[in-house]
Amino acid sequence: xxxxxxxxxxxxxxxxxxxxxxxxxxxxxxxxxxxxxxxxxxxxxxxxxxxxxxxxxxxxxxxxxxxxxxxxxxxxxxxxxxxxxxxxxxxxxxxxxxxxxxxxxxxxxxxxxxxxxxxxxxxxxxxxxxxxxxxxxxxxxxxxxxxxxxxxxxxxxxxxxxxxxxxxxxxxxxxxxxxxxxxxxxxxxxxxxxxxxxxxxxxxxxxxxxxxxxxxxxxxxxxxxxxxxxxxxxxxxxxxxxxxxxxxxxxxxxxxxxxxxxxxxxxxxxxxxxxxxxxxxxxxxxxxxxxxxxxxxxxxxxxxxxxxxxxxxxxxxxxxxxxxxxxxxxxxxxxxxxxxxxxxxxxxxxxxxxxx
Amino acid sequence: xxxxxxxxxxxxxxxxxxxxxxxxxxxxxxxxxxxxxxxxxxxxxxxxxxxxxxxxxxxxxxxxxxxxxxxxxxxxxxxxxxxxxxxxxxxxxxxxxxxxxxxxxxxxxxxxxxxxxxxxxxxxxxxxxxxxxxxxxxxxxxxxxxxxxxxxxxxxxxxxxxxxxxxxxxxxxxxxxxxxxxxxxxxxxxxxxxxxxxxxxxxxxxxxxxxxxxxxxxxxxxxxxxxxxxxxxxxxxxxxxxxxxxxxxxxxxxxxxxxxxxxxxxxxxxxxxxxxxxxxxx
Numbered sequence: 001x002x003x004x005x006x007x008x009x010x011x012x013x014x015x016x017x018x019x020x021x022x023x024x025x026x027x028x029x030x031x032x033x034x035x036x037x038x039x040x041x042x043x044x045x046x047x048x049x050x051x052x053x054x055x056x057x058x059x060x061x062x063x064x065x066x067x068x069x070x071x072x073x074x075x076x077x078x079x080x081x082x083x084x085x086x087x088x089x090x091x092x093x094x095x096x097x098x099x100x101x102x103x104x105x106x107x108x109x110x111x112x113x114x115x116x117x118x119x120x121x122x123x124x125x126x127x128x129x130x131x132x133x134x135x136x137x138x139x140x141x142x143x144x145x146x147x148x149x150x151x152x153x154x155x156x157x158x159x160x161x162x163x164x165x166x167x168x169x170x171x172x173x174x175x176x177x178x179x180x181x182x183x184x185x186x187x188x189x190x191x192x193x194x195x196x197x198x199x200x201x202x203x204x205x206x207x208x209x210x211x212x213x214x215x216x217x218x219x220x221x222x223x224x225x226x227x228x229x230x231x232x233x234x235x236x237x238x239x240x241x242x243x244x245x246x247x248x249x250x251x252x253x254x255x256x257x258x259x260x261x262x263x264x265x266x267x268x269x270x271x272x273x274x275x276x277x278x279x280x281x282x283x284x285x286x287x288x289x290x291x292x293x294x295x296x297x298x299x300x301x302x303x304x305x306x307x308x309x310x311x312x313x314x315x316x317x318x319x320x321x322x323x324x325x326x327x328x329x330x331x332x333x334x335x336x337x338x339x340x341x342x343x344x345x346x347x348x349x350x351x352x353x354x355x356x
Numbered sequence: 357x358x359x360x361x362x363x364x365x366x367x368x369x370x371x372x373x374x375x376x377x378x379x380x381x382x383x384x385x386x387x388x389x390x391x392x393x394x395x396x397x398x399x400x401x402x403x404x405x406x407x408x409x410x411x412x413x414x415x416x417x418x419x420x421x422x423x424x425x426x427x428x429x430x431x432x433x434x435x436x437x438x439x440x441x442x443x444x445x446x447x448x449x450x451x452x453x454x455x456x457x458x459x460x461x462x463x464x465x466x467x468x469x470x471x472x473x474x475x476x477x478x479x480x481x482x483x484x485x486x487x488x489x490x491x492x493x494x495x496x497x498x499x500x501x502x503x504x505x506x507x508x509x510x511x512x513x514x515x516x517x518x519x520x521x522x523x524x525x526x527x528x529x530x531x532x533x534x535x536x537x538x539x540x541x542x543x544x545x546x547x548x549x550x551x552x553x554x555x556x557x558x559x560x561x562x563x564x565x566x567x568x569x570x571x572x573x574x575x576x577x578x579x580x581x582x583x584x585x586x587x588x589x590x591x592x593x594x595x596x597x598x599x600x601x602x603x604x605x606x607x608x609x610x611x612x613x614x615x616x617x618x619x620x621x622x623x624x625x626x627x628x629x630x631x632x633x634x635x636x637x638x
Contacts, residue, residue: 050542072541079542085535089557098553099543143539150543 002063002153003028004049004186009058009068011048017056018044020210026154029184031177032215033191033201037233041210042190046156049188050079062153078147082159084139086131092118092142093127099150117145120179137168144176148185157189161196173200194234198222206230224337228261231337236263238313240286241341246309248289252333259341262286268335269315271304272328285333288313292325392617395610407611414595414608419615421589425506426574429513430567433521436514437566438556441526445555446537446547457526463519469579475512476583479503508584509591513574520573521566528562529555561631568627572620592616 004026012018018041026032034042047053049060051072060068067075078099086095096117097110105113118124121141126134131142140160147155160176161169177200180187191197197204198218205215206229214226225231232239242251242260253260264286290308295317302320306313306327315329398404412419440460444453463471478484481502489495503511532555540550556563581591592612599609 050538052538052541072538073544073546075542076544077542079538081535081539083533083535085533085539087536087540087554087558098540098545102544102549146539146543 002186003030004154004188005061006049007059007061009045009048009055009060011044011053011055011057013044013053018210019048022058022210022212024205024212024215026186026188028186030202031180031187031189031200033189033197033204034207035191035194035197035204035233036207037192040207042192042207043158044210045207046079046158046188046190049075049154049156050077051075065153076150076152077154077156078150078152080140080143080147080155080157080160082162084136084143084163086139086142086146088130088132090131091127092123092129092131092134095131095142096145096149098146103150113149114145117149120148120183121145121175135168136164137172140164140172141175144179148183153186155185155187157187159190159192161191162193176200206233208233225263228263228339231263231339236265236337238264238266238269240311240313242338244309244311246311248308250287252285252287253336253338261339261341263337263339264331264335266303266314267316269313269329269331271306271315271317272330273321273325274328284330285336286329286331288329288331290327290329292321292323292327294323295320391610391613394606395614398607407607408614411608411611411615415592415612417589418592418595419612421506422575422591422616423619425509425513425591426571429510429517429574430571432510432514433517433570434563434567436518437522437525438551438563440518440522441529442551442555444526445529446551460522461519463516464523466516468516468577469583471512471516472580472583475508475515475580476504479508479511479584504584505586509580512580512584513577517570517573521570524562524566525559528559532558564627564631568623571623575616575620 004024006022006024009022010017010019022045024032034045036042044053048055048068051067051070055068058068059066062075062077067077087098090098093111093114097114100110100113114127115124118127121144123138123141123145126138131139134142140163144160157176161173164172173196176189179185180200189197189200191200198221201218203215204218204221206213206221208229214221214230216224221230222234225234225236228239240249240262242249242262251262269288288306288308290306290313292304293307293312294305296303296305297320298316301316301318304315304317304321304327306315306329313329321327395407396403396405398406440456444457447453466474476483479502480486481500481504483502485503486495486500490497490500536554537550540554545553576593578593578597581594582597585591585594592615596609596612599605599612
């Protein structure tokens with residue numbers, strides 16, 4: 001395993017550029033999640049790394065080797081595919097051992113490596129099964145073993161869990177993470193599921209329209225998004241444009257005079273049915289008065305849609321509330337993500353540093 | 357009213373297939389049975405093997421020739437159509453493969469008789485191909501060789517059937533999940549290795565279908581041996597036409613038909629057995 005270094009990478013299909021000047025370093029033994037909406041270029045980035053999409057500019061280093069001009073078969077970067085991509089005419093052992101067979105390894109060596117990998121991915125005893133006889137979770141583990149068999153410099157995983165059903169997905173997710181810690185492989189995983197990225201990755205790179213918008217640890221990305229897109233994508237679905245020119249809102253931020261884009265999560269909006277709060281509530285960043293529009297049961301709580309003027313705000317609450325109940329929402333200062341409006345690189349207000 | 361009709365139809369589902377069954381019966385099964393019957397009976401209706409004996413005595417060389425021609429054609433066909441389909445699927449040069457994908461389909465729309473006529477003017481001793489060689493100074497008019505004869509028949513069969521079998525095979529290759537090929541590539545496999553170890557084992561059933569159907573087509577073509585063959589030995593279809601046109605001898609012609617039917621049926625049986633074996637193994 002080696003570190004992966006991507007420098008000023010540009011790639012695309014034909015004349016259409018998908019990736020725009022990507023710079024990224026994956027340290028040895030680190031797992032980085034590429035997170036972004038559909039069409040943001042995350043799969044294209046993996047394909048460019050593997051050599052399936054030509055690189056038009058920039059360089060990729062696997063360890064100290066420059067690989068961007070090498071054909072796919074010489075890069076020593078292997079991929080785990082969303083569709084498993086196992087070969088149905090081969091047995092489990094033949095699938096896993098194929099890369100070694102291509103490298104002309106001795107039969108005995110192939111056999112011992114295959115049985116070692118089968119025990120790593122907990123599929124002992126299935127070596128002679130046809131892959132078509134396996135379940136989805138088992139197939140993806142065979143695909144993982146196959147990709148690891150040749151000891152690649154870098155392992156890339158393209159939405160490896162999205163074809164699995166919810167319960168299996170959780171267990172395979174856990175297994176991949178445990179294996180990554182145990183074997184220490186350098187890897188990039190593509191996902192559009194923010195929870196998957198938070199749980200599995202050492203660092204997360206959020207992509208949008210072919211650019212890396214922010215890169216950082218899961219905690220940094222979650223708590224300190226650097227721009228509105230990242231905040232929105234990481235689940236801060238409530239958005240208010242300040243000033244609102246509406247008496248129902250009051251904001252206690254130091255810079256509340258400037259136009260702001262404010263984002264916060266529904267779980268951070270504390271809902272109460274008490275009398276409306278005064279505007280001088282110094283312990284809260286944002287206070288909103290409104291009426292219940294809809295209440296939806298989510299299992300562990302209710303998600304309440306609160307209508308406040310032209311805005312609809314989502315808030316979590318432990319009780320069901322009838323329609324039109326007057327309510328007050330309070331969002332603590334440190335749960336607010338406020339961005340100065342109309343500035344190219346909006347500065348994220350360090351919420352805990354805001355004076356009230 | 358409508359309800360009763362549909363209920364009636366549901367009670368007698370056989371009605372639904374009656375038109376199709378009738379067509380097959382009248383236009384295919386009846387002539388086939390009649391032809392087989394004619395091959396093994398005398399005019400008075402008594403069973404005999406004399407027509408078959410006569411067919412073998414007169415035409416065993418041609419039967420053998422037919423089998424050899426068809427087998428050689430089908431072998432060349434398999435190699436060429438796999439090569440073209442593999443180039444289309446695996447080649448990194450997109451514009452080249454697009455041109456190839458367009459060109460290989462052209463013979464699909466040209467009938468056998470036109471193909472045969474084309475090949476006649478192309479392959480003859482003073483035909484287009486030799487003239488081109490002479491004009492370019494590669495050959496003198498004395499050195500030219502006519503390809504009319506067995507090699508011409510093979511060239512025509514391969515040229516005409518190539519489109520059909522490549523269409524089937526490249527379709528089967530395109531239907532494979534692209535990530536299967538990518539997975540092999542990033543494990544270090546070359547394109548040639550991917551063709552033989554990943555793609556071909558998965559498209560063998562389609563290859564079988566393409567080859568069996570091509571054999572049946574080649575066995576049934578009359579125009580090509582008549583126009584490109586040089587007389588003796590020739591293919592069985594030419595002999596059948598000769599028996600009927602020159603002697604009005606339908607019995608021996610049908611006996612030859614029975615032989616050619618048996619050859620095709622034998623191949624179909626072999627193919628089906630292989631197919632079932634593979635399915636059983638799965």
